[in-house]
Structures are given as structure tokens and as C-alpha cells.
Amino acid sequence: MANVKKIIKDTAKYSVRAIYIFGSYIIPSDEKTILFESSSGRNFAGSPRYIYEEIVNQGLDNEYKCVWSLSNTDIEIPGNAIKVKRSFFKYLYYTLRSGVWVFDSRHLYYLRKNKKTKYIQTWHGTPFKKLGLDMEIMNMSGNTDVERYREDFNKNTKEWQYLLSQNKYSSEIFKKAFDFKGEMLEIGYPRNDVLFKKNNEDDIAKIKEKFNIPEDRKVILYAPTWRDNEYNRAGEYKFASAMDFDALYENFKDDFTLIVKFHYLVKDKNIDWSKYGDFIIECNEEWDIQELYLISDMMITDYSSVMFDYAILKRPMIYFTYDLENYTSNVRAFYFDIFEEAPGPKVETNEELIELLKNFDINSYNDEFGEKYKKFNEKYNQFDDGNASKKVVELIKGN
Numbered sequence: 001m002a003n004v005k006k007i008i009k010d011t012a013k014y015s016v017r018a019i020y021i022f023g024s025y026i027i028p029s030d031e032k033t034i035l036f037e038s039s040s041g042r043n044f045a046g047s048p049r050y051i052y053e054e055i056v057n058q059g060l061d062n063e064y065k066c067v068w069s070l071s072n073t074d075i076e077i078p079g080n081a082i083k084v085k086r087s088f089f090k091y092l093y094y095t096l097r098s099g100v101w102v103f104d105s106r107h108l109y110y111l112r113k114n115k116k117t118k119y120i121q122t123w124h125g126t127p128f129k130k131l132g133l134d135m136e137i138m139n140m141s142g143n144t145d146v147e148r149y150r151e152d153f154n155k156n157t158k159e160w161q162y163l164l165s166q167n168k169y170s171s172e173i174f175k176k177a178f179d180f181k182g183e184m185l186e187i188g189y190p191r192n193d194v195l196f197k198k199n200n201e202d203d204i205a206k207i208k209e210k211f212n213i214p215e216d217r218k219v220i221l222y223a224p225t226w227r228d229n230e231y232n233r234a235g236e237y238k239f240a241s242a243m244d245f246d247a248l249y250e251n252f253k254d255d256f257t258l259i260v261k262f263h264y265l266v267k268d269k270n271i272d273w274s275k276y277g278d279f280i281i282e283c284n285e286e287w288d289i290q291e292l293y294l295i296s297d298m299m300i301t302d303y304s305s306v307m308f309d310y311a312i313l314k315r316p317m318i319y320f321t322y323d324l325e326n327y328t329s330n331v332r333a334f335y336f337d338i339f340e341e342a343p344g345p346k347v348e349t350n351e352e353l354i355e356l357l358k359n360f361d362i363n364s365y366n367d368e369f370g371e372k373y374k375k376f377n378e379k380y381n382q383f384d385d386g387n388a389s390k391k392v393v394e395l396i397k398g399n
Helices: 002-026 046-057 089-097 146-157 168-177 190-197 201-210 245-252 289-295 306-313 324-330 350-358 362-380 388-397
Strands: 030-037 065-070 082-085 098-103 118-121 162-165 183-186 218-222 231-233 256-260 280-282 298-301 317-320
Touching: 002 089, 030 046, 030 089, 046 065, 046 098, 046 190, 046 388, 065 089, 082 089, 089 098, 098 388, 118 388, 162 168, 162 388, 168 183, 168 362, 183 388, 190 289, 190 306, 190 388, 201 289, 218 289, 245 256, 245 350, 289 306, 298 306, 306 317, 306 362, 317 350
Parallel strands: 030 065, 030 098, 065 082, 098 118, 118 162, 162 183, 218 256, 218 298, 256 280, 298 317
Antiparallel strands: none
């Protein structure tokens, strides 16, 4: 019986694919239809979100048909967007019908893009860990075939016509790591526009209210990257962290709220945070990390590219690097020694972290890292100015 079900399922899948391929020859693209996708359809976030919101702000969602690809179509989206379930028939239709694609991650390998369709790839961060064709070691969900990974990556990036960059450093890495031959848009990241526009008391208070965080409560954001070799199944990674949350709770439960933000690839439902009360807040995956940046007074991270975006706010950062040697030897290599440039201290144990938090002094931090912070921003956020979304919308309009 199980074999019969598999045969039926496979037959249906390949039949749809066959219809899709046939449709790619007869369905014309419409320049007034835009397909958006963020984090492979997992949420309404990232640069695609802020480009779309700029379209709504300009009233262009009445002129353009805006389509959002989502794994969960119950996610609320403002404006006049059409929501389609990723990989399903309606989604496949709009991949062919849309005259513009706006994605921030690689597209599904079997998608076919009309030759007239503009593909705007925003990507999702300044590269620190090696990626794409530059990767020399790999263990993603048990997949260690780096050559096959590079080949698949290269096929994907050949479809990209426009690629956004936050700085000159990224532009050079992207050209090489993606073998990118299209047009590099050195305009900053649309997702960071909000860090310029809403970095004020009123907007921060509204965001705290939305997330039920007391307005007078100090907030620390913990945003680690994912570990390629710590996974439940292909594409779904565990929350891997050596942070001692019990010790943090005992020491700081009356001092601040700790927001734990998983990487979008992490799916871990087995953690019970309830014993920490309101000291620890686990983010819903739909929460936008840019808003979490705005409400946080400090960020703890590790090897995540969140460090580059967060630096725009010029707030303290701590690097909790408990597995640095293992990570760089067995998981991902780095493009450069981040700790030569990092605008914050590196700690490797929970004892060091707790000691640092107990004795943290903003004036001492600024004295030690102020000049590094300035240079870090000048190098890695040189194109971010709060207007990237408008510039992409102008490109979509053909201006």
C-alpha cells in the first residue's frame, strides 16, 4: 500500500512539473506582476518585505499585482497582496506570469524564469562565512558533497540579473562566490531602511508594545547563526547553543529581558522556555529581526551576519564563540579574521559572558571599541542610507 501511495504521489509531482514546463513556453510574463519571496517562503520579512512595503506606501499595489510566496499563507500581509503557497500550482503559475522576481535566497531548482522577467536578488547579508563557490568544506544536514553543492549553486545564480550589495567588500565576494555576471546594485539593503527611519523613542515603544515587552525593560538580543552539522532533518536545523540560560536567569532575571532569535533555518520545538517566565522571550519565526534590533540595547551573536546590520545602530555587541575552533575546522571557514575588526569583545565560556554582563560599562566599551566600531561601519555599511527600498522600486518601475 505504501508503494502505491508513493507511486501516485510521484506521478502527480512529475505530471505537475511536465505541465509547468509546457506552461513556461506559452504563459507570457506581465511586467505589472511582481513575485516576492523571503527566507525560501518561510516568512514576510527581509529586504523583499521592505521593498513591498515601499510599493504599498507609494500606492503602487493598486497598479501592480503583488504576489507573496509563503509556506504558511495565514501570515498577515498589508496592502493588496495575493498570497500563494510555495511549490503549489498557483505559485508555479505566478513564477511564469510575474515580470519581476524579488527573492532574498536561492530559488527552487526547477523554476523556469521568463527571459523578459527581471530577477532582483537581494540576498540576506554581508558574507563573513564562506559561501557558494568559495566553500571548501561542507556538512549541511549530512550532505558533504561540496562539488555538487557548488554546481547547483552556480546554476541558480546564473538566473540572477540584479544583486544588491551593502558594501564594496560584499560586491567583490559576491562576484566570485556566486560567479555573478549581472548588475551589482550597490545601494545597501532595503531591510535596513527601517533602522534609519524608526530609531526613535516613539517607534521603539510601539514595537515593544507589539511584542509585549515592558517599555522600561532593558533588552538583550541573542541571535546566533545556525550550525550546518546540527540538524533534525535536511533543511531543518537544531538550536545549537552552549549558552547557560539557567545561569543567566539566576544572575539577571531582574535586570533585563533576553530575546532569543533563531536563524530562519532552525526548527526546534523541543525547548521549554516557560521556566524562565518573561526573562526569556523566544521569537515567533514571523517576527522581523530588524524590529528586534531596534528594541534591543545590546546584541549577543557569534558568526552571524547580523553583526553587520546591527552595527548601523552603533549599540554594543558581544561575540559568544564557545565553538570557534570546531566551527572553523569542521563547519565553515571565514573570509577574514572577524576578531581583528569586531566592534565588541569575544567570550568563549558562560563564566566569561556572565562576568562581562555583570561589569558592563558603556563608557569603557566605547573607549575600547569606539574606533573599531567607526571603521567597521565605514567598511561594511557604506551604502546603507535608508533609501534602498525606494531605489529598488524605481528599478521595478523602469526608471
